[in-house]
Amino acid sequence: MQAKLAVIGAGVSGLTCGVLLAEAGYEVEILAEATGSRITSGAAAAVWFPYDAEPPEKVIEWALTSFDVLQRLSEHPESGVSMIEIRQLARQTEIEIPSWAISLGAKPLPTQSLPQGFVSGYRLKVPLTDTSRYLDNLVSRFQKANGRIRTQVHLKRLEEVPDKFPLIINCTGIGAKILRPDPNIEPHRGQVVLVPKMDLPCALVCDDSPLMYVIPRANDCVLGGTNDLSANWEPDPAQSARIVAECARTLGIKSPPILGQRVGLRPYRRSGVCLQEEQLRDGRRLIHNYGHGGAGFTLSWGCAQAVRALAASR
DSSP states (O other): OOOEEEEEOOSHHHHHHHHHHHHTTOEEEEEOSOOGGGSHHHHOOOBSOOOSOSOHHHHHHHHHHHHHHHHHHTTSGGGSEEEEEEEEEESSSOOOOOHHHHHTTOEEOOGGGSOTTOOEEEEEEEEEEOHHHHHHHHHHHHHHTTOEEEOSOOOSSGGGSOTTOSEEEEOOGGGHHHHSOOTTEEEEEEEEEEEEOOOOSSEEEEOSSSOEEEEEOSSEEEEEOOOEEOOOOSOOHHHHHHHHHHHHHHHTSOOOOOOEEEEEEEEEETTOOEEEEEEOTTSOEEEEEEOBTTOHHHHHHHHHHHHHHHHTTO
16 A cells, blocks of 8 residues: 545546546545535536646647547446537637647538538537536545545645645645635636536537537536636526527527526636645645646546656655
8 A cells, every 4th residue: 555645625636636546556535625516527517628728738738638538438338428529619710620629530510510600610529528427436436446535624725634644636626726825726607507408419619709518418408608707606697598598599499498507616727737746844745736727627637647647756
C-alpha cells in the first residue's frame, strides 16, 4: 500500500483523480462539502468538447486523452457514457473546423442541413456522459478500489486537511478561489433546463451569443444555456424561458414542458488550468487540479493522469 492521500472535492475532477489513484494502490479519501446534483458537475450537460478553458495547447492534449478513455468506456453501457454526433453551429460567420476536430473525423455540414438562423457548422462524434449515471459509476469504481468518501467537510483553507494525509490533491473547482486562495478563479454561471426525452439524431451547440445547446440523453434532454460572470446558484425562471424558447426555435418545435432547472458555476481560471505541485507551509505535498472552466468532464481523465504522474514522481 502506498501513501495515504486526500482528494479535496467530489466533482468529476476529484472523482476521476480518486479512481486513478486508488486503482494505483494509494489509500485515498475524498473530502467534500457535497456530491451529486448539488455540485457543478451534477448540473453539467457533460458532452465532450473543450470549452471555456485555457491554455489551448494543454487543454487539447488533456481533452484528447480523455476522449480516448471515454470512448472506451462507451463500450460499457453501465458507465453512463455513450457516443453522440454533435453539430457545432454558427449564426453569422463561416465556422472554421479546428485541427483537433479534423483529426477526430469532423466534417462540414451541408447548408441545407443547417437549422434556420444558422449559416455554417460541422459535425463530430464525441462522448456524452450522462451525469445522473456517470458520477455514480465513478463513485462505485472508486469504492471498489477501497476508496472512501467523506461529505459535509467544510474547509476554510487547505492547511485544515488532517495531517494524517501527507499528500493532498486539490480538486475544489470554484472553491479554490477561497481555499488556496486564487484570485484568478472566476465563476462562469451556467444554467440549464431539463425537458422530456426527445428522439433527436444529434446534439446541437452554438457558442455564439446567445449560447445555445440541445443535448439528448437516455431519460431526458438538457437545454442550455448561459455563461455569465456570477456566483448566483439560484435558477432564474426568465433565463429558463429564454433557453427553452431559443432551443425550441432551433428545433422547429413548440416549447416543451420544463422538468427541472439546474445551475452550476464553471471554475474558469484567467491564467489557465492550474495543474502543478507545491508544498504547504507544514511541509506536506499539494497537487492542484482545478480551473477547468466549462470542460471539466472533457479534461477529467487527461488531467487525472497528469496528477497521478506527479503523485508518483517521488
